Amino acid sequence: MKFKWMAVVLVLMLALSACASSQKPSASQNGDNGATQGTGSSGGGSKEQSITVVARSGTYYNTLSALAPKFEQETGIRVNVQEVGRDGYLQRVSTQLIGRGDGMDVVLLLNNYIGQFAAGGQLESLDSYMEQYSRSMDHFLPVAADAVKYNDQVYAMPLDVSTMFLVYRTDLIDTPPTTWEEYREVAKRFTQSINPDSPTEFGTTFQGKRGETQPKEWYQYFWAMGGEMFDADLKPQLHSQSGIDALQYVVDNFSTLKIVPPDITTYEFPEVLSAFQNGKVAMAIEWNSAYPTFADPEKSPEVYDKFAIAEVPGGKSYMQTWTLAVNSASKNKDAAFQFISWVTNEAAKDYALAGGIPAVKSVLEDPEVVKVRPEFPKIVETLGKAQSEPNLPEWPLIHEFITDAITAALAGEKTPEAALEEADENIVNLLESRGYYN
Amino acid sequence: MRSNRNHPLLYVYVYGALVIFLFPIFWVMFTSIKTPTQAFQIPPVWFFSPSLENYREVFRTQPFSEYLINSLITTVVATLLALVIGTLAGYSLARFRIKGQRVITFSVFFTKMFPPIVLVVPFFVLFQQLGSTDSLFSLIVSYTTFNLPFVIWLMWGFLKELPDSLEEAAIIDGTTRFGAMWRIVLPLAKPGLAVSAIFTAMNCWNEFLFALNLTSVKAMTLPVMAANFVTQEAILWGPVTATGTMLMIPMFIFTLLIQKHIVSGLAMGAVK
Numbered sequence: 001m002k003f004k005w006m007a008v009v010l011v012l013m014l015a016l017s018a019c020a021s022s023q024k025p026s027a028s029q030n031g032d033n034g035a036t037q038g039t040g041s042s043g044g045g046s047k048e049q050s051i052t053v054v055a056r057s058g059t060y061y062n063t064l065s066a067l068a069p070k071f072e073q074e075t076g077i078r079v080n081v082q083e084v085g086r087d088g089y090l091q092r093v094s095t096q097l098i099g100r101g102d103g104m105d106v107v108l109l110l111n112n113y114i115g116q117f118a119a120g121g122q123l124e125s126l127d128s129y130m131e132q133y134s135r136s137m138d139h140f141l142p143v144a145a146d147a148v149k150y151n152d153q154v155y156a157m158p159l160d161v162s163t164m165f166l167v168y169r170t171d172l173i174d175t176p177p178t179t180w181e182e183y184r185e186v187a188k189r190f191t192q193s194i195n196p197d198s199p200t201e202f203g204t205t206f207q208g209k210r211g212e213t214q215p216k217e218w219y220q221y222f223w224a225m226g227g228e229m230f231d232a233d234l235k236p237q238l239h240s241q242s243g244i245d246a247l248q249y250v251v252d253n254f255s256t257l258k259i260v261p262p263d264i265t266t267y268e269f270p271e272v273l274s275a276f277q278n279g280k281v282a283m284a285i286e287w288n289s290a291y292p293t294f295a296d297p298e299k300s301p302e303v304y305d306k307f308a309i310a311e312v313p314g315g316k317s318y319m320q321t322w323t324l325a326v327n328s329a330s331k332n333k334d335a336a337f338q339f340i341s342w343v344t345n346e347a348a349k350d351y352a353l354a355g356g357i358p359a360v361k362s363v364l365e366d367p368e369v370v371k372v373r374p375e376f377p378k379i380v381e382t383l384g385k386a387q388s389e390p391n392l393p394e395w396p397l398i399h400e401f402i403t404d405a406i407t408a409a410l411a412g413e414k415t416p417e418a419a420l421e422e423a424d425e426n427i428v429n430l431l432e433s434r435g436y437y438n
Numbered sequence: 439m440r441s442n443r444n445h446p447l448l449y450v451y452v453y454g455a456l457v458i459f460l461f462p463i464f465w466v467m468f469t470s471i472k473t474p475t476q477a478f479q480i481p482p483v484w485f486f487s488p489s490l491e492n493y494r495e496v497f498r499t500q501p502f503s504e505y506l507i508n509s510l511i512t513t514v515v516a517t518l519l520a521l522v523i524g525t526l527a528g529y530s531l532a533r534f535r536i537k538g539q540r541v542i543t544f545s546v547f548f549t550k551m552f553p554p555i556v557l558v559v560p561f562f563v564l565f566q567q568l569g570s571t572d573s574l575f576s577l578i579v580s581y582t583t584f585n586l587p588f589v590i591w592l593m594w595g596f597l598k599e600l601p602d603s604l605e606e607a608a609i610i611d612g613t614t615r616f617g618a619m620w621r622i623v624l625p626l627a628k629p630g631l632a633v634s635a636i637f638t639a640m641n642c643w644n645e646f647l648f649a650l651n652l653t654s655v656k657a658m659t660l661p662v663m664a665a666n667f668v669t670q671e672a673i674l675w676g677p678v679t680a681t682g683t684m685l686m687i688p689m690f691i692f693t694l695l696i697q698k699h700i701v702s703g704l705a706m707g708a709v710k
Contacts, residue, residue, distance in 0.1 A: 052654070058669030080655075085665030088650040091558075095651040099562035101571055103654045270672045278478060293671060301475065 049335045050078035051105040053324075054093060057083040059289060060108055060160065060322060063354040067347050074342075077335045090212075097122040097327060105330040106340055109156060111147040111321045112389045112396070118150040119393035124326040126154045129337040139345060141380075144321045144359035147388050156323035157344040158359035159351075163319045163382050164220065165309040165375075167276055167294065168283045172199065176283075176310035180224060180249060183283070183313040187259040190282035194259070201261070204283040205272045206250060208264035210407040215399060216318045217285055218406055222246040223387060224314020230390065234436055236427040238402065239420040247416035251409050265410055277303060285312060288382075291375040292355060309378055319386035321359055352376075394430055401426040463686070470679035477675050492676035496684075499677070500663050509659040510688070512574055513642040516581035520638045521631065523582070524589025529619055531590070532597040533605075543594070546587050554584065558651045565652060572654045580648045585638040596630035597623065632699040636692070643689055660685050 053068075055061045061083040068079035082104070084092055093107055097117055109117070117123045130136070137145040137154065144158035166183075168176050172190060177183040187203025188194045207217045219229075227242035237243065253259050261267070261275060269287055276284045277293070277300045288309075297304045311317065324340040326333050343351065348358040352369045357379065363369055364376045389395060405423035408414040414422070431437065469477050471488035496502055530536065531543060549557075565576040600623060608618040624631070649659040664681040667674040 054654075056670050057666045058671045060670060082655055083666050084650075085662075085668040086670055087668050088646070088662070088665055091647075092650050095558050095562050096571075096654075098559055099566050101562065101566050103572055269670075270668075273672060274478065289671060299474075 048076065048078065049332060050080060051330075051332045051335050051339060052080045052082060052103065053106040053108070053339070054082050054084060054104045055108040056089045057085050059355050063351055063356045064108075064343070066354050067343060067350060070347065070350070071339055071342055075335075075338060077338065079339060097329075100329045102327070102329045102331055104327055105332050105336040107325050107327055108159065109323055109325050111144075111156070111158070111323055112391065112399070114148060114155050114323065114325065115150050115391045115393040116396055117325070118153070118155045122328055123155045124328040124330075124333055124337075126156070126326065126337060129334070130154065130341075133337070133341065135341050135345070139348075139362065140359045141361050141364075141383055143319055143383055143386060143388065147319075147321050147391065148323050150391055150393075156325035157340045158321040159324050159340075159344055160322040160356050161319065161359045161379070161383060162321065162357070163288050163317045163379060163386050164217065164285055164312055165288050165291075165317075165378070165382070166283060166312050167286050167290070167307055167309055169200075169279075169303065169306055170308045171306040172282050176308070177313050178311070178315070180221060180313050184249075184253065184257070184259070187253070187283060188257065191257075191259045194257070198282075200279060200282040202275075202281045203259040204253075205267055205275055205281050205285070206254065206260050206264045207267050207269070207272055207285070208254070208260075208406075208410055209266050209268045209271075210403050211268070213268050213287075214406055215402040216320070218246065218250060218402075219318050219387070219389075220285070220312050220314065220316055221249055223316035224312075225249075234431060236398075236424045238405070238427075239417070239424040243420045244417050247406065247409050247420060250406070251412075251416055254410055255412060265407070276307075279303060288375060288379055289357065292373075295374075309375060311378075311382055315385065317382045317386040319383055319388045321388075394434060397430055398427050401430075466679045466682045469675060470683045472676070474676055492680035493684075495674075495677045496680050500666065502660075502663070502681075502684075505658050505660050505663045508574060508657055509643060509661075512577045512581065512659060513639050515574075516578045516585065516642045517635060517639045519578070519582040520585040520589050521634055524586050524634065525593045525624070525627075525631065527586075527590045528593030528595075529597050529623070531594045533602070543591075546590050549583065550587050554647060558647060561648065562651055571652060572657050574657050576652045577645075577649060577657060577659070580652065581642045581645060585641055589634045589638060592634050593627065593630055596627055600626055628699045632696045636696055639692060640689055643685075 053064060055064050061081060064079075065081040065083075068081055072078050090110075090113070093104075093109065095101075096104060097107065098120070100122075107123075114123065118125070140158055141161065144161050148154055148156040148158055166176055173186060177186050183204070190198045190200045190203040192198045192201050207213045219227075222238075222243055225242040225246045227240060227246060228237050231237055254264060261280065267275070269290070272284050272286050273290050273293060275281050276286065276290075279302045291309065293299050294307055295304055324343065326336045326340065330336055344358065345360070348360040348363045349366060349369060351358050352363050352366075353372060357373075357376075358364070361380065364380050370376050389399075392398070401423045405414075405419035409416045409419040470492050471490070472483070472486065473489050473491060476483050476486055527546075531539065536542065561576075561580055562571065565571045565573075568576075570576050604622050604626075605615075605618040608622050609615065613621065644661055645659075646661045646665070649657075649662045650665070653659070653662065660681065664678060664685065667677045667681065
């Protein structure tokens with residue numbers, strides 16, 4: 001008897017859940033109309049195609065969804081842009097790529113993830129599509145065009161380039177520091193615990209949160225102090241004099257000199273942005289994409305008219321590019337390729353005017369664009385000598401080892417030397433197990 | 439002893455603790471009615487004319503009500519499923535001699551022994567093969583599985599404490615085993631059910647990891663939507679706090695409604 005009852009209840013419950021899941025409401029994706037008319041205005045007799053693009057919320061989502069209707073007009077291919085918040089973005093995209101999900105056709109990815117997903121077969125090689133549609137990579141900045149290749153094949157199109165700048169307050173600092181020693185001296189001058197007359201509480205910041213950007217800021221110290229990530233035999237060189245000096249430098253700024261806020265181990269792009277925006281610090285090393293926010297009188301009433309950007313001290317900037325890649329499990333790869341090559345070429349100027357920073361040199365130097373985006377000439381100049389990370393499939397793991405080392409050193413758990421030694425060991429073991437040294 | 443109960447220090451302690459616990463929640467609500475410039479002023483502004491701008495922003499940029507419905511359906515169905523299956527399982531473990539009982543009770547908890555993130559990719563692949571990613575079905579199934587161990591253990595422990603004699607009497611009087619459970623045992627087990635319901639519902643309502651990874655658009659729930667306001671450039675604190683405030687309300691009401699059953703259950707003591 002009891003089993004019968006249990007069975008009845010279970011069946012009822014399952015039926016209920018099935019009902020519930022079948023009445024899923026349709027969410028409109030990029031704000032405008034959810035349903036399209038049956039017949040497209042262009043595209044002839046072919047049936048209506050649509051692709052899904054996944055992008056991080058903020059600039060990338062906003063610009064891509066602003067451009068989508070134009071692409072639809074030109075080609076008849078509908079583009080749904082989905083937004084995912086910053087924190088969960090890579091998590092979701094990795095899960096759905098690795099799980100061979102076909103829910104997304106185009107993925108916005110950071111260039112240093114291309115190696116991993118290209119080697120794993122999750123991304124579609126674009127070479128044959130480029131041939132078919134006679135597309136080239138010549139209009140891109142060379143450093144960006146290189147960053148999307150893995151094993152000499154193109155796996156993505158660079159959509160947006162990012163680099164870091166020194167942002168400083170022009171009402172406080174006349175000439176921006178050009179070396180890390182000068183940088184420290186200026187920062188001391190604007191730290192209240194060292195100089196009680198300082199108008200700002202702290203001299204500068206550091207993006208110390210364990211994770212995505214922390215090592216990227218640090219590389220710029222490391223490179224400027226003469227560091228190289230790998231030697232000719234692909235042996236890591238973090239545990240070198242330059243590495244130890246660079247990490248010691250950051251740790252001293254934080255724990256001995258206290259010229260950065262005490263909570264920088266929670267700082268990343270948004271926190272650094274708001275610290276500078278609110279006049280808490282006199283300088284910051286920040287991503288270039290912060291520029292429009294700083295220059296906006298409404299968003300940054302305190303600093304919008306008294307800040308400037310300069311090259312990162314030491315002159316060795318970090319560069320990365322957000323790229324658009326095609327999911328190899330997608331059912332609309334052809335349409336997906338058409339979209340990404342259009343967005344990064346024909347639409348690059350519109351993309352810049354909508355708030356992005358395309359990797360297209362002619363657009364970055366276009367007078368009409370520069371009028372609206374005065375920081376662009378500086379970006380082109382910086383990107384000419386910027387460096388990016390090696391495109392190894394193992395890079396995301398190596399990144400973890402390095403961020404672990406920096407985090408441990410900042411927390412005082414390990415000396416910079418011990419932390420970097422361990423990072424090097426981990427990297428060697430990893431690369432060895434993957435057969436790099438055979 | 440009696441005089442201690444009204445000792446003023448006791449009140450100071452209780453209210454002090456309350457203030458500390460509730461301050462972050464108050465701050466979220468307080469920030470949600472400020473404008474972006476007010477939100478970041480240091481020292482904080484205490485007096486201002488409240489604005490609903492952040493709430494409007496949430497409704498303007500996100501299909502809030504659709505995600506709210508998703509969240510509600512997922513939470514209600516998963517909680518009911520977990521309660522029904524968990525209570526029946528707990529009852530069986532408490533009442534029947536089952537071969538390998540120890541293995542069963544132990545293995546029930548096995549899924550709780552490693553962080554859920556380990557299961558994200560396998561679950562995604564599973565649902566991808568079933569053709570049901572981005573569906574409420576996938577979320578309901580996952581949430582039910584994750585909450586079952588807790589419900590089973592709680593109900594098992596709870597039902598074990600209730601004497602068999604009550605049910606035996608009922609069965610002798612002519613009801614079935616299930617009837618005895620339904621009419622006699624479950625009413626006595628109300629506090630256990632209430633606690634399970636509150637915890638399960640809260641787990642489902644606030645769940646982020648699986649909602650993030652298993653859904654794209656159609657089945658998105660409110661916590662994932664709230665995270666969309668953490669953008670590439672900035673955390674939009676206004677809309678985040680507005681969403682947070684709205685997210686709290688249903689759980690607040692639910693807990694208030696269920697709470698009285700916990701109290702009445704504790705007062706039972708009728709059997710011994």
